[in-house]
Amino acid sequence: MALFMQLAKYSPEACAAVFEEGFVNRRKVLEAYVAGLGGRLLDMYASVSDEWDFVALIEFDQLDQGRIAAHLLRVYGSGVIERSTVIYLASLEEVDAARRSLPGYTPPAGYTPPAR
Numbered sequence: 058m059a060l061f062m063q064l065a066k067y068s069p070e071a072c073a074a075v076f077e078e079g080f081v082n083r084r085k086v087l088e089a090y091v092a093g094l095g096g097r098l099l100d101m102y103a104s105v106s107d108e109w110d111f112v113a114l115i116e117f118d119q120l121d122q123g124r125i126a127a128h129l130l131r132v133y134g135s136g137v138i139e140r141s142t143v144i145y146l147a148s149l150e151e152v153d154a155a156r157r158s159l160p161g162y163t164p165p166a167g168y169t170p171p172a173r
Contacts (some may be wrong), residue, residue: 059097059117060148064109065141072110080111091115094124 067075075083088098091113099114105159132138147155164170 059120060146061117062144062146063113063115063141064104064144065111065113066108066139067110068136068139071137071139075110078147083111094128095119095121121127 080101084098087101091098094117096115096117099116101113103161104110104112132141146150
């Protein structure tokens with residue numbers, strides 16, 4: 058199960074439309090759209106930030122990279138979303154389990170770690 062946090066910024070025109078329509082309806086629209094992509098919207102939050110307008114937590118059983126790329130072209134091309142970033146999330150337990158299976162790592166030659 059892949060978990061993502063998407064932060065997104067609406068265009069000024071989309072902000073005005075969301076203000077008129079209300080944010081709750083946007084969550085319903087995003088929920089249906091994400092389901093069509095094969096995922097599940099866990100929740101959506103308004104962001105009190107100059108950088109981002111909303112944050113969405115999205116879960117996918119299986120991520121189809123091609124569909125996601127096409128989705129980004131559609132959304133950015135529509136002019137509704139000005140920019141966004143996706144952060145891949147992992148539970149602490151998943152990280153601890155993966156930690157045990159990592160291969161060895163050799164730092165670059167000449168690298169000296171900072172004194173602690």
